[in-house]
Amino acid sequence: MTTSTSVTASPTFLDRVRTYSPPRRYLPVAATVALLIGMFGAGSLRYQGFADPQVVLNLFVDNAFLLVLGVGMTFVILTGGIDLSVGSVVALSTMIAASTLQAGWPAPVTIIAVLVSGTLLGTLMGLVIHYFEVQPFIASLAVMFLARGLCYLISVESIPIREGTFTAFAQGSVPLPGGYHVTPSVVVAVVVFAIGAWVLHMTRFGRTVYAVGGSESSAHLMGLRVAFVKVGVYTISGLCSALAGLLFAAYTLSGYSLHAVGMELDAIAAVVIGGTLLTGGRGLLLGTMFGVLLLGTIQTFISFDGTLSSWWTKISIGTLLLIFVVIQRLLTRRQN
Amino acid sequence: MRELLRRPLFWSTLALLLLIALNTAVTPSFLSVRLQDGHLYGSLIDILRNGAPVLLVALGMTLVIATRGIDLSVGAVAAIAGAVACVYIAGSDRPAATSTVVSAVALAVGVCILLGLWNGFLVSVFGIQPIIATLVLMTAGRGLAMLITDGQITTVVNPAFKVLGAGFVATLPVAILIALAVFAVTAVLARRTALGMLIESVGINPEASRLAGVRARTITWTVYVFCAFCAGVAGLMIASNTSAADANNAGLWIELDAILAVVIGGTSLAGGKFSLLGTLVGAMFIQTLATTIPTIGIPAEANYLFKAVVVIAVCLLQSPRARAAFRSRRPVSTVKAGAA
Numbered sequence: 001m002t003t004s005t006s007v008t009a010s011p012t013f014l015d016r017v018r019t020y021s022p023p024r025r026y027l028p029v030a031a032t033v034a035l036l037i038g039m040f041g042a043g044s045l046r047y048q049g050f051a052d053p054q055v056v057l058n059l060f061v062d063n064a065f066l067l068v069l070g071v072g073m074t075f076v077i078l079t080g081g082i083d084l085s086v087g088s089v090v091a092l093s094t095m096i097a098a099s100t101l102q103a104g105w106p107a108p109v110t111i112i113a114v115l116v117s118g119t120l121l122g123t124l125m126g127l128v129i130h131y132f133e134v135q136p137f138i139a140s141l142a143v144m145f146l147a148r149g150l151c152y153l154i155s156v157e158s159i160p161i162r163e164g165t166f167t168a169f170a171q172g173s174v175p176l177p178g179g180y181h182v183t184p185s186v187v188v189a190v191v192v193f194a195i196g197a198w199v200l201h202m203t204r205f206g207r208t209v210y211a212v213g214g215s216e217s218s219a220h221l222m223g224l225r226v227a228f229v230k231v232g233v234y235t236i237s238g239l240c241s242a243l244a245g246l247l248f249a250a251y252t253l254s255g256y257s258l259h260a261v262g263m264e265l266d267a268i269a270a271v272v273i274g275g276t277l278l279t280g281g282r283g284l285l286l287g288t289m290f291g292v293l294l295l296g297t298i299q300t301f302i303s304f305d306g307t308l309s310s311w312w313t314k315i316s317i318g319t320l321l322l323i324f325v326v327i328q329r330l331l332t333r334r335q336n
Numbered sequence: 337m338r339e340l341l342r343r344p345l346f347w348s349t350l351a352l353l354l355l356i357a358l359n360t361a362v363t364p365s366f367l368s369v370r371l372q373d374g375h376l377y378g379s380l381i382d383i384l385r386n387g388a389p390v391l392l393v394a395l396g397m398t399l400v401i402a403t404r405g406i407d408l409s410v411g412a413v414a415a416i417a418g419a420v421a422c423v424y425i426a427g428s429d430r431p432a433a434t435s436t437v438v439s440a441v442a443l444a445v446g447v448c449i450l451l452g453l454w455n456g457f458l459v460s461v462f463g464i465q466p467i468i469a470t471l472v473l474m475t476a477g478r479g480l481a482m483l484i485t486d487g488q489i490t491t492v493v494n495p496a497f498k499v500l501g502a503g504f505v506a507t508l509p510v511a512i513l514i515a516l517a518v519f520a521v522t523a524v525l526a527r528r529t530a531l532g533m534l535i536e537s538v539g540i541n542p543e544a545s546r547l548a549g550v551r552a553r554t555i556t557w558t559v560y561v562f563c564a565f566c567a568g569v570a571g572l573m574i575a576s577n578t579s580a581a582d583a584n585n586a587g588l589w590i591e592l593d594a595i596l597a598v599v600i601g602g603t604s605l606a607g608g609k610f611s612l613l614g615t616l617v618g619a620m621f622i623q624t625l626a627t628t629i630p631t632i633g634i635p636a637e638a639n640y641l642f643k644a645v646v647v648i649a650v651c652l653l654q655s656p657r658a659r660a661a662f663r664s665r666r667p668v669s670t671v672k673a674g675a676a
Contacts, residue, residue: 128648128651133657135605137406138595138651141647142647142648145641146645149638149640149641149643150641152637152638153635265471279465309483311478311482311483314475314476314482315483318475318477318479325468326462329464
């Protein structure tokens with residue numbers, strides 16, 4: 001690449017277009033975007049009303065909590081870790097919210113209680129992972145069991161939420177120009193995403209996340225705050241899970257211990273499909289958003305079709321996961 | 337020193353005995369086993385019978401973990417096995433015949449072996465991290481099982497199929513006998529031949545083993561096939577016990593129970609050494625715990641909480657940091673954990 005600068009003839013615009021290849025780190029994201037556009041193209045050709053902008057907005061409406069989870073999961077996976085507890089923490093958050101509201105707590109206190117408990121669980125997990133060198137997989141598995149068990153201790157039954165603030169939030173609508181609308185939870189999710197993107201791509205903390213994912217021992221030798229960042233990403237994931245739990249509680253207006261079973265897999269799938277390397281160190285938060293949208297599009301596709309059953313969702317998510325894992329593998333192999 | 341070496345098995349056995357003692361204190365009849373209509377009955381027998389699927393899956397998982405891998409897809413594979421067998425039996429000309437069951441079981445096991453080949457292919461040939469490679473089948477597998485059963489809970493009425501999960505032979509439940517038979521064969525193969533050592537060497541360093549002349553790739557591939565086989569048999573037991581294939585709930589979270597059993601049994605998740613006897617004790621511990629919790633008056637669903645406490649305790653005991661603290665020595669330079 002560097003030797004080509006000595007070529008005297010300046011390349012024409014056409015040459016530049018013809019020989020342009022995007023930086024390799026954008027390739028997986030580009031593949032996801034291409035797939036997303038392709039699916040939307042196919043969908044709008046096959047089904048009437050598929051290309052309606054409200055359908056796109058509904059992807060956000062129905063997956064706001066998944067986007068929030070994905071933000072936290074991206075941080076964790078970028079450090080080379082994994083967090084299996086997010087689904088259970090979502091369920092626990094809905095349970096805490098529903099039961100405290102039922103007990104008559106004011107909504108702000110409930111919200112703070114949920115956020116604090118989720119964050120604490122995440123921090124604890126991070127501490128165990130970093131200081132006791134327990135594998136992230138197994139430590140988050142323990143927290144997954146812990147959170148589910150706590151759910152059942154609170155109640156085995158589903159608890160409805162009838163509190164005013166939550167119902168108002170759930171039924172609220174944010175009008176957009178052109179007669180379209182989204183729900184307030186989309187606003188929350190987009191704000192979380194923006195903050196996440198800022199922290200990850202613009203701050204020292206974010207750069208350290210990438211450094212730890214690239215090589216933990218090198219990051220350590222460079223004098224980076226490895227311990228702080230490693231515990232930090234699990235704290236962020238815990239906070240995001242609690243927040244996603246609040247959104248989910250508002251979405252379903254209930255707390256139930258069987259909420260969000262398997263949602264950790266959706267979150268991981270979204271991150272992977274978004275092009276973040278599972279070995280850590282490479283990936284973009286924007287990719288995760290496209291990953292979430294792609295998962296949402298699959299569901300939309302299946303609901304528009306009507307003849308396909310809902311289990312095709314799982315099969316297609318699995319297939320996509322496979323395709324992207326193989327792409328990742330080929331990319332990293334070529335690099336080595 | 338000798339006791340230190342044996343510590344994992346020692347602690348898990350002690351924990352199991354303590355649980356049994358607790359149960360006996362709460363329900364004095366816990367240990368009693370009675371003979372009724374030529375079948376053995378009692379809490380202990382129930383624990384063994386209900387624990388058979390977990391034990392089977394944990395056996396396969398032990399070998400996979402010994403190669404520094406993990407198989408998350410076992411629950412989905414179990415569901416697929418049940419679905420294949422039940423759909424085959426329900427759709428055959430003679431749904432009550434024994435010969436139908438034989439071919440159904442053969443077909444289900446065959447499908448599971450194919451799934452194991454698939455997992456093993458992704459891990460050993462493509463070189464994808466095990467946790468991710470098997471995550472694919474974990475995600476898609478239940479969808480596949482739904483596809484096979486067409487989204488229904490397929491029920492079958494077949495006395496021969498019922499035997500597999502709920503039958504008795506020579507006063508003992510068939511499920512236990514099958515699990516113990518697989519356990520015995522595995523133990524003999526792993527400990528009386530070089531296979532166990534080869535698996536461990538692959539777990540310690542696949543590349544070095546390959547250079548030393550071990551067929552690392554074949555061994556890795558084989559353990560995933562074996563794991564899927566075990567999961568398939570476990571799935572058949574579950575389906576037979578309920579006489580139905582429930583694609584959504586059969587074997588739900590059995591992969592986590594199996595991993596838990598393996599970890600409690602003292603097998604390190606970092607690979608390289610395994611204890612089959614430890615896995616046996618671990619699986620029994622989990623099943624006894626599941627029985628104990630409702631007995632002492634806590635809602636049965638809360639056993640997740642207790643499992644979590646056990647996992648955390650075991651991990652802390654296993655962690656290098658805690659061990660170093662035990663020996664009051666500074667930790668040796670730590671290597672980043674491989675599978676994450």
